[in-house]
Amino acid sequence: MTDGSSGGTVARPLPGPPAAAALLADAAARAARLASPPHLSIVRLGEDPASVSYVRGKDRKAREVGLHSTVYALPEDTSQADLLALVARLNADPDVNGILVQLPLPAHVSEQAVLHAIDPRKDVDGFHPVNVGELWAGRPVLAPCTPAGIMYMLGHYSIPVAGARAVIVGRSHIVGRPLAAMLLNAHATVTVAHSRTPDLGAVTREADLLFAAVGRVHLVTPDMVKPGATVVDVGINRVVGADGKAHLTGDVHPDVAAVAGALTPVPGGVGPLTIAQLLANTVTAAERQAAARL
Numbered sequence: 001m002t003d004g005s006s007g008g009t010v011a012r013p014l015p016g017p018p019a020a021a022a023l024l025a026d027a028a029a030r031a032a033r034l035a036s037p038p039h040l041s042i043v044r045l046g047e048d049p050a051s052v053s054y055v056r057g058k059d060r061k062a063r064e065v066g067l068h069s070t071v072y073a074l075p076e077d078t079s080q081a082d083l084l085a086l087v088a089r090l091n092a093d094p095d096v097n098g099i100l101v102q103l104p105l106p107a108h109v110s111e112q113a114v115l116h117a118i119d120p121r122k123d124v125d126g127f128h129p130v131n132v133g134e135l136w137a138g139r140p141v142l143a144p145c146t147p148a149g150i151m152y153m154l155g156h157y158s159i160p161v162a163g164a165r166a167v168i169v170g171r172s173h174i175v176g177r178p179l180a181a182m183l184l185n186a187h188a189t190v191t192v193a194h195s196r197t198p199d200l201g202a203v204t205r206e207a208d209l210l211f212a213a214v215g216r217v218h219l220v221t222p223d224m225v226k227p228g229a230t231v232v233d234v235g236i237n238r239v240v241g242a243d244g245k246a247h248l249t250g251d252v253h254p255d256v257a258a259v260a261g262a263l264t265p266v267p268g269g270v271g272p273l274t275i276a277q278l279l280a281n282t283v284t285a286a287e288r289q290a291a292a293r294l
């Protein structure tokens with residue numbers, strides 16, 4: 001695409017909201033076919049502003065698409081035992097289809113203990129080892145929301161994945177690792193790079209599909225990108241600009257737009273897909289629970 005002013009090329013923008021709207025519309029239609037609205041329970045500890053905002057967004061969107069949502073906003077000093085008791089209660093409640101514990105948790109609570117306690121059939125975040133294992137075995141049921149949303153977005157914009165060389169920078173449990181499994185399942189050739197990868201640029205320049213998910217402002221610069229590659233920016237970094245105001249920026253330098261073939265913005269890129277995919281997962285969980293009761 002030409003930018004019409006300098007004669008140079010600019011990457012095709014891949015905005016998240018249209019893809020998220022399509023995913024939400026599908027989730028809403030599936031939810032409407034169930035005997036009762038799927039019920040999502042969201043648990044949050046403490047008042048971290050980003051977590052408060054994400055949970056509010058999940059609750060609001062759930063209601064917008066016809067789901068039933070309950071938020072448990074617990075004090076920061078809630079003990080691990082009390083949190084586990086709540087999870088056990090939600091596991092046992094036949095009226096609850098999906099359970100989500102917002103991350104990060106305070107340091108005194110073991111994330112692993114809590115995530116492993118959620119019934120895998122209600123684990124709409126896809127973080128339980130049963131769901132992680134099914135994903136890596138090529139049989140995804142409930143899969144982590146940000147990478148699943150990214151895969152949906154690539155499909156929405158008809159970006160080819162099968163046969164592509166994909167490079168993911170970042171190996172987190174929320175994004176990098178599950179995304180690697182999803183890309184493999186979709187027949188890409190996948191490399192996962194990380195903080196100890198030597199000559200990162202040589203690796204990223206191989207990519208037809210490049211994913212930046214490390215949380216380091218503008219880590220990916222134009223010289224690290226193959227001309228025409230699709231670049232997906234998963235970074236959400238809060239920085240203070242020259243104007244003294246806080247704003248969000250990604251892991252990809254804006255000048256990458258002059259090299260890439262397509263680029264997701266931050267904000268307004270993959271972020272909105274996270275919540276849309278969560279609600280799609282909640283409907284999937286409810287559908288499977290209804291079928292198991294028949």
Ligand SMILES: Nc1nc2c(c(=O)[nH]1)N[C@@H](CN(C=O)c1ccc(C(=O)N[C@@H](CCC(=O)O)C(=O)O)cc1)CN2
Nearest residue numbers: 054101102103104125145146267268269271272274275
């Ligand atoms: N239990 C979970 N905890 C966390 C997850 C998760 O998937 N499950 N992911 C992240 C945070 N997250 C959802 O929880 C999330 C991140 C970003 C967005 C989003 O829409 N971002 C917007 C910008 C929003 C803003 O202004 O801050 C964008 O990128 O355009 C939604 C959800 C960690 N915790």
